[in-house]
Amino acid sequence: MWKLTRPDNQHDKLTRDNLLDLQDHQLVRIESVQDDQRQVWVLTARGHQEAKRLLEPKGIRVSVLRREKYHPVTGALLGGSYDDHAAAVTSTAAELHRAGIGHRLGFQTEVAHRLGNGYVQRADLVMRAPASGVPVMLLEIDRRSEDAHDLVHKLRRYWQWGRMLPPGTDKYTADLARSRPDAIEHVDHEKRLWRRVYPPTGREGLAPVAFVFADTTEAKVANTVAVLEEAGRRYWAPRRYDTYHRGITARDYGQAVPVVVTTLEQLQEHGADAAVWRRLGHEGEVTLTAALDNSDGDALYRRQAARADAEEKQRRDAEREAQRPVCTRCGAKFTDERWEETSMRRRRWEAGDLGVCAACHADDVAREQAAAEAARAAAAVSAEPEADDGQEPGGLRGLFRRRA
Structure with a gap:
């Protein structure tokens, strides 16, 4: 809360005093205390109602109320589940905000993405930071409590959700999408469901997904990323361009999910704006926007295609000139x-x-x-009659004169 609300402050006294004041008004309560003495604060029923009244008219969704639970025998207050995970999610948002990536109201937690079979894939965190070059990014925070293949399944579901059509799609587009499994790839992103929920990313492909690992070892992170790269290749990897041009090294990211990975410890040590992000399929760590950019994508393809067109024209012109x-x-x-x-x-x-x-x-x-x-001149000369001094022009007139 301190880093998210007051990233420029060197200590958390102001945030703590505000929480204590809210606690005096019975709007918040301490749910649990972590091993490192961090406190987990949640809204009370009264505070939750007040937050909904203030925020929901502005289009800001409020999470569900975390109700107090007591031990059935001792009556002691029980801490809610997923406290460590919730703290990691909030810390990730705080580090992004502290680095100037995203406004504090540009973060949402537990955002539902409903698939066609009714399954709901919930993103731990959704960030909207258009001013930082990241109009939208879905984040999954993993404390290595999930198997690596479970993360692959999450990636697959985001990929499937990005290929869905919204309700009310025109019949032609719906029939086209049902005609064969890959027909949806010929439907523009502007006509898909995800574009009704999120803004355009400014890059090729679907909404990007980030996996942030927390409270784990480098070896476990490396193993998990290796599984994501290998088993999830269908969902994040670009394809070859379907073109008649030769020598095209650019890749088509139009149907891929851009996936970046990092750790919460790197964000806290170096900052979210540092070179701590790695894109699946690429080597080395770079800044977030550099990781999301497709340096070998559409822009490179247009340059290579233009150069190939020019070379092809030169070749055809040379062949024509030789003939x-x-x-x-x-x-x-x-x-x-x-x-x-x-x-x-x-x-x-x-x-x-x-x-x-x-x-x-x-x-x-x-x-x-x-x-x-x-x-023509010679013919005209030869066609002229010879002169006759004793004969008037007109042969018939001369004949009649002799008869007379």
Whole structure:
């Protein structure tokens, strides 16, 4: 609570005094004390009602009331279950907030994600930090109380939830999604259920998931991450782009769940904004935004595809240039227009000699036109009648005159 509400304070006195004041007004109570003397504070029934009245009109969901439980024999107050886990979840949110990642009202715990079979996958923590480059991230806090394969099942459920369609989907899209198992991959993310719940991530793929390990050893973390990488590959791993281009090394993250891992101890020691996050499928630890970015994804593909298109165009142009005809008379290469004129059947009738270039063809046309003009002039001269001094024009008129 201290780190989450007052991250800049060097001690927790202010937070403790506020909790004590709330306790005096019967709004909060101490549920249990941890082994390290940390106290677990929860809302009373009165405090829970007050919190709902203040927060729910603002769209802030309040968790369920943790009721007091007493030992049936001794009557002693019993601490609630999952105290250590709840403390780890709150500490994770506090470390993220302390590093400037996410507003304190941008965190929600136990957020339900209902699958098609009715199963509800609850995220330990959901963070919305658009100002930090992480519009949404689902966090699972594991104190090694779960088997590694249980975490794989959680990852699978988040992947399945990201492929669901919302109620009221149009018939065409619904029929397309049911047509075959992978048809949902052709449905844009904007039409899926998860986009009605969370904002766009600004990156390819589904909503990212973070596994934060707490109160465990490095060896156990390494073993768990190895199982996540191997058994959960179908859900986090990118695919090859379906393209005719060659030499494309970029990967398609469009249907993958970005998964990052870290430990609560690293967050507390170095800060959540430090290089303490590792992306499954990548080596080394980087900052959170660097881990979520797909450096070998869509941006790289567009660059490589553009370069491949340019190289393909150059190759086709070179091949075409090598096939360009050469004039049999002067040795000049055909222009594109002359090449088209001699190649297209509907234009060959006016192309003349198919083996000569445009300039030589123009010379041929000029000579033909000159010869035709000369022939017409000669024909016109030979068609003129010879002069006759004693005969008037018009043969019939002369005949009639002789009869008279």
